[in-house]
Amino acid sequence: MPTKPTKPTKPTKPTKPTKPAIPAKPAIPAKQPAKKPATKPSAAGSSASGDRVAVRKTYKLYIGGAFPRSESGRSYPVTDRSGAILAHAAQASRKDLRDAVVAARKAFDAWSGATAYNRGQVLYRIAEMLEGRRDQFVAEIQAAEGGTEDAARQQVDAAVDRWVWYAGWADKYAQVVGGSNPVAGPYFNFSLPEPSGVIGVIAPQQSSLLGFVSVVAPALTTGNTVVVIASQDRPLPAVSLSEALATSDLPGGVLNLLTGSVAELAPWLASHRDVNAIDLTGVEPAARIALAQSAADTVKRVFAPLGFDSDAEPGTARLSAFIETKTVWHPIGV
Amino acid sequence: MPTFEYAPAPESRDTARLKPSYGIFVDGKFVDGHGAAVKTINPASEEPLAEIAEASAEDVDIAVKAARRAYDRTWSRMPGAERAKYLFRIARAIQERGRELAVLESLDNGKPIKESRDVDIPLAAAHFFYYAGWADKLSYAGFGPDPQPIGVAGQVIPWNFPLLMAAWKIAPALATGNTVVLKPAETTPLTAITLADIIADCDLPPGVVNILPGGPSVGQAIVDHPGVDKIAFTGSTGVGKMIQKSVATSGKRVSLELGGKAANIIYDDAPIDQAVEGIVNGIFFNQGHVCCAGSRLLVQESVYDDVIAALHDRLATLRLGDPLDKNTDIGAINSAAQLARIQELAASGDAEGATRWSPECPLPNKGFWFPPTIFTGVSQANRIAREEIFGPVLSVLSFRTPQEAVDKANNTPYGLSAGVWTEKGSLILWTANRLRAGVVWANTFNRFDPASPFGGYKESGFGREGGRHGLESYLAY
Numbered sequence: 001m002p003t004k005p006t007k008p009t010k011p012t013k014p015t016k017p018t019k020p021a022i023p024a025k026p027a028i029p030a031k032q033p034a035k036k037p038a039t040k041p042s043a044a045g046s047s048a049s050g051d052r053v054a055v056r057k058t059y060k061l062y063i064g065g066a067f068p069r070s071e072s073g074r075s076y077p078v079t080d081r082s083g084a085i086l087a088h089a090a091q092a093s094r095k096d097l098r099d100a101v102v103a104a105r106k107a108f109d110a111w112s113g114a115t116a117y118n119r120g121q122v123l124y125r126i127a128e129m130l131e132g133r134r135d136q137f138v139a140e141i142q143a144a145e146g147g148t149e150d151a152a153r154q155q156v157d158a159a160v161d162r163w164v165w166y167a168g169w170a171d172k173y174a175q176v177v178g179g180s181n182p183v184a185g186p187y188f189n190f191s192l193p194e195p196s197g198v199i200g201v202i203a204p205q206q207s208s209l210l211g212f213v214s215v216v217a218p219a220l221t222t223g224n225t226v227v228v229i230a231s232q233d234r235p236l237p238a239v240s241l242s243e244a245l246a247t248s249d250l251p252g253g254v255l256n257l258l259t260g261s262v263a264e265l266a267p268w269l270a271s272h273r274d275v276n277a278i279d280l281t282g283v284e285p286a287a288r289i290a291l292a293q294s295a296a297d298t299v300k301r302v303f304a305p306l307g308f309d310s311d312a313e314p315g316t317a318r319l320s321a322f323i324e325t326k327t328v329w330h331p332i333g334v
Numbered sequence: 335m336p337t338f339e340y341a342p343a344p345e346s347r348d349t350a351r352l353k354p355s356y357g358i359f360v361d362g363k364f365v366d367g368h369g370a371a372v373k374t375i376n377p378a379s380e381e382p383l384a385e386i387a388e389a390s391a392e393d394v395d396i397a398v399k400a401a402r403r404a405y406d407r408t409w410s411r412m413p414g415a416e417r418a419k420y421l422f423r424i425a426r427a428i429q430e431r432g433r434e435l436a437v438l439e440s441l442d443n444g445k446p447i448k449e450s451r452d453v454d455i456p457l458a459a460a461h462f463f464y465y466a467g468w469a470d471k472l473s474y475a476g477f478g479p480d481p482q483p484i485g486v487a488g489q490v491i492p493w494n495f496p497l498l499m500a501a502w503k504i505a506p507a508l509a510t511g512n513t514v515v516l517k518p519a520e521t522t523p524l525t526a527i528t529l530a531d532i533i534a535d536c537d538l539p540p541g542v543v544n545i546l547p548g549g550p551s552v553g554q555a556i557v558d559h560p561g562v563d564k565i566a567f568t569g570s571t572g573v574g575k576m577i578q579k580s581v582a583t584s585g586k587r588v589s590l591e592l593g594g595k596a597a598n599i600i601y602d603d604a605p606i607d608q609a610v611e612g613i614v615n616g617i618f619f620n621q622g623h624v625c626c627a628g629s630r631l632l633v634q635e636s637v638y639d640d641v642i643a644a645l646h647d648r649l650a651t652l653r654l655g656d657p658l659d660k661n662t663d664i665g666a667i668n669s670a671a672q673l674a675r676i677q678e679l680a681a682s683g684d685a686e687g688a689t690r691w692s693p694e695c696p697l698p699n700k701g702f703w704f705p706p707t708i709f710t711g712v713s714q715a716n717r718i719a720r721e722e723i724f725g726p727v728l729s730v731l732s733f734r735t736p737q738e739a740v741d742k743a744n745n746t747p748y749g750l751s752a753g754v755w756t757e758k759g760s761l762i763l764w765t766a767n768r769l770r771a772g773v774v775w776a777n778t779f780n781r782f783d784p785a786s787p788f789g790g791y792k793e794s795g796f797g798r799e800g801g802r803h804g805l806e807s808y809l810a811y
Contacts (some may be wrong), residue, residue, distance in 0.1 A: 177476065181783070184785075185783065189786050191803065197770075293579045296575050325803050326769075328775075329778055330762065330778070
């Protein structure tokens with residue numbers, strides 16, 4: 001899909017989504033920022049002093065356990081706070097999004113059917129994989145968001161700890177919200193939480209790693225599969241996270257990551273008939289209404305918290321946002 | 335088979351204490367609405383029962399303001415233990431006037447008296463009794479230490495269980511400290527208005543409950559009113575989608591209980607006689623006017639012929655006729671419009687190649703009637719296998735393996751309920767795990783209880799009614 005430059009300098013904020021039938025207003029300029037890179041993300045392996053030429057990374061999508069480029073062939077420049085180029089990330093298309101939903105649906109039966117203990121172990125494994133890569137993420141967050149190294153390090157640590165928090169919830173949540181119901185008759189009757197299905201998530205725009213983890217981890221914990229659009233301007237830590245997920249026993253397709261224009265992609269996510277719920281955390285308030293209206297055509301669950309504080313105690317609100325309660329009856333008798 | 339002749343045994347319609355006209359209930363007073371004056375009819379005879387002075391958009395505005403005042407000044411501030419006592423009063427008063435309400439319900443709705451008497455009315459009372467007990471225990475319900483009410487709840491309910499749906503909506507809303515503006519269905523306002531009378535007798539503060547009979551425009555006015563904080567709707571998926579779209583702009587909370595196309599799965603080791611009772615109860619209870627009706631029968635091939643033969647025998651014994659007769663199994667279709675919809679969908683079954691069967695069943699000359707009907711040879715692509723008929727029409731399909739049964743059961747945008755029949759416990763749980771439906775009845779069907787959460791997956795809506803879960807839709811925490 002051709003994109004026309006809007007502003008010559010920086011990628012714009014997500015704009016209000018247009019109707020899907022109309023080509024999305026280009027939120028990402030095709031033209032590269034004029035400014036030349038000042039620094040390289042150290043995570044890509046540059047050495048500050050030596051003669052060695054760093055091996056730079058291609059930031060790709062993560063769909064069905066594989067790392068494709070966008071089928072559209074498009075990419076968009078990702079810059080640091082000063083406008084210096086960090087990388088060209090894949091600019092996902094509607095077709096990529098549909099592929100991601102197909103992958104998520106395919107992965108749903110096995111992931112939702114896995115034991116809660118098993119899901120908890122896989123989520124804990126993600127924390128283990130991240131723990132050893134903390135320095136990489138510190139560098140990437142600093143490059144993406146600016147700020148101090150200490151702040152970046154705190155964010156990484158909190159992100160690792162968040163996976164641990166949710167890993168522990170996996171085999172406890174059902175007991176907290178489910179149970180048997182004392183009906184007035186000779187029946188055994190119990191209610192259990194089950195995953196809603198495929199969840200479309202628009203990740204927070206500011207907090208590139210902790211924000212991302214905070215929205216996807218709870219949906220995965222209860223057995224949902226996820227299609228997530230990363231922070232538009234700060235997608236690189238999320239892409240690197242997907243590389244850790246690929247080595248964490250998380251089955252392919254359980255989490256599918258798209259990078260690109262929120263304004264272009266989110267309407268397709270909201271209207272997709274095989275997506276059961278959407279999380280609008282990363283969408284600015286003005287753009288939420290059209291997405292929520294579109295979601296109504298398929299009675300999607302819409303989770304649109306007013307604010308997002310990735311530093312706050314997570315609580316259970318995000319676990320309960322994407323579950324369905326199933327109630328089973330059986331007669332008691334001889 | 336021998337035929338047993340039953341002498342007529344009708345309940346007296348005098349028990350209903352029918353009045354010639356009814357108004358709307360706003361701010362603790364019965365007044366005439368500013369909308370049209372509409373006659374509500376007995377669907378079994380097409381005779382007018384009473385005239386209703388329906389609400390208008392203006393009345394909705396007055397009611398919402400009254401509900402807001404009641405919320406701000408009394409109801410949300412009242413200790414839960416005091417709210418509870420009002421709800422207990424309502425539960426008891428419904429029991430006291432149970433027979434009157436049952437007859438009134440059967441007159442207005444067309445459902446058999448044995449159902450209104452034994453199911454609708456007792457469950458409505460039980461629902462108030464159940465939620466009454468929650469009112470002073472909300473901080474123990476798992477929604478944080480100090481959950482708060484939301485405000486004014488706008489509630490729109492259907493015609494299939496008029497009083498019971500009013501109870502499902504009003505009881506949890508009041509227990510949690512919200513106030514209510516409720517619109518009963520246009521064809522069945524009488525028991526809701528009588529409930530208003532009960533509420534007035536129970537001395538609830540004015541404005542806590544407002545009941546506004548009317549048509550779709552009244553429902554729309556409630557959904558769109560800026561003073562309403564939460565919408566609860568039970569009805570068709572089409573209207574539910576419109577409501578969800580409407581509230582997307584306003585940020586109102588919403589819970590939806592919509593349509594269904596439930597699969598009722600009969601495995602080859604099921605006790606056939608019990609299963610047939612469950613199939614009949616699943617689709618012919620309340621003339622099939624049930625969102626969770628077991629309208630798709632999935633029978634394992636090896637017992638297919640046995641099940642169909644037993645079903646034919648059983649259907650031949652069903653008694654269709656006067657809803658007030660205590661022997662009646664199948665009453666009247668609620669309205670001419672609903673009858674036309676059932677007839678149109680049944681005709682599509684014929685046109686698409688399915689085979690229609692009904693027992694010999696003479697229909698009364700007046701009123702709206704449809705005989706119990708079974709379609710066999712139904713394909714998953716047929717409209718009668720995909721669309722909610724909301725009538726006494728069963729579509730039968732077959733399957734060979736449990737996986738095929740589950741795949742067919744889940745092959746629908748709906749996900750409200752399902753049934754499983756087998757003697758094998760592990761197969762029940764295997765199947766129940768895989769059915770994408772909010773309620774699974776195993777070796778039973780169409781059971782309801784105030785303590786049991788009810789609600790859908792997928793396009794059957796979201797939010798639960800009943801049990802601890804039913805509080806969540808009415809709490810901010």
